[in-house]
Amino acid sequence: MAFDAKSIPDNLRATYRGKKAAILVGAGASVGAGLPTWPQFLEAMVAVAEKQNVVAADKAREYRSLISDPSKYLMIASGLKEDLGSYFAKVVEDTFKAPKPKPTALHEALVKLDKLPFIITTNYDTIIERSYRAEVDDDVSVLTYQDEGELQRRLFAQEFFILKAHGDAQRAGNGIILTERDYRETLYRKRAYQHLLTGTFTMFSMVFVGASMNDPETRLLLNYIADAYPQDSGPSHYAVMAKEQLTAVEQDRWFKDLKVQIVPISSANQYSELTEFLVSLGKS
Secondary structure, eight states: OOOOGGGSOHHHHHHHHTTOEEEEEOTHHHHTTTOOOHHHHHHHHHHHHHHTTSSOHHHHHHHHHHTTOGGGHHHHHHHHHHHHGGGHHHHHIIIIITTOOOOOHHHHHHHTOTTOSOEEEOOOSSHHHHHHHHHTOTTOOEEETTOHHHHHHHHHHTOOOEEETTOOGGGGGGOOOOSHHHHHHHHHHOHHHHHHHHHHHHHSEEEEESOOTTOHHHHHHHHHHHHHSOTTSSOOEEEEEEGGGOOHHHHHHHHHHHOEEEEEEOOHHHHHHHHHHHHHHHTO
16 A cells, blocks of 8 residues: 555645755664664673673573563673673674665665655664765764754754764774663763753754654653643654554644654555655655
8 A cells, every 4th residue: 555645744744845854863764774672682682792791691591581581682782882892892893884785775765755854763773974975965974962062063054964863883993872871871970962852843843754652751851841832832743653553642642742743654564655745745
C-alpha cells in the first residue's frame, strides 16, 4: 500500500515551505543501511567486553538476559560502557563508522529536502553527512552537543547544519551520549547547549523520522516546553509513526499533551512509507 500524501497536515507542508520545519532523525532511519538496533548494539558491546576479558562469562549472560527488556537498555548501556572503559570508543567506531554503510533511499529523499533549516539526529553514524557531501554540499557543517558556540552562530545566521545530538562516531573519544549519567550530564550541566536546543523546539516544528519518542532528552524537552508555554503558542511538532504500533488514545495524548501530531504510516516493507513521506513532503 502506497503512502497517502493526504495524511500530511496542511500546516506541516506550509511550515516546511516557510523553512520553519526541521527533521529529527532517529536510529530507525539507519537500520535499512545495516546498522544495529539498540539490542543489537548492546549485544555487540557484550561480545567485545567478553573478548577483551573485561566481563566474566556469568556477567555477560546476565547482560544478555536483560537485553530482551527495552526498559533496561539504559541500565545495561551504563554497565557496559563502564566495563569497557577505553575499549568503548573503539566499539562505537567499529560499529557506526568503519562499515561505511551506503545511504538508503530514505537518505536520498532526506537530502533532497532543500527547505530544511537544519537536521538533528540522535544517531552516531555518518550516513547523513556523507549523503549531503555526495549530493548537496561537500562542506556541510556537522556539530555535536559540544559545539554550543557554532550552533548559536549558525542558528543566528540561518545557515544549514547537521546536529548530532548524542555525539559522533567520527569523534567517539570526545563523548558519546549513551547512559543515564550521560543524559544527566548533558541536560543539567551543558546549560548553553540545552538553551539552544530548547530554542530550536520552540521556534521550529520538529518532524520525527525513524525516532524513538521515548528518548530521554526529547521527552524532557517536550514536557518542559508544554509546561512552560501556553498550549496555543509556538510550533506544533510531528512524528511519523507506524499506525500498527499506536493506539488512538496514545495518538490523542501526544497531540493534546505535547503538541506532537502523528503522521501515520504502515510498517510494511521495512517501513518503506517513511521514505515516501519524505518524498511527498519535498513536493510541498
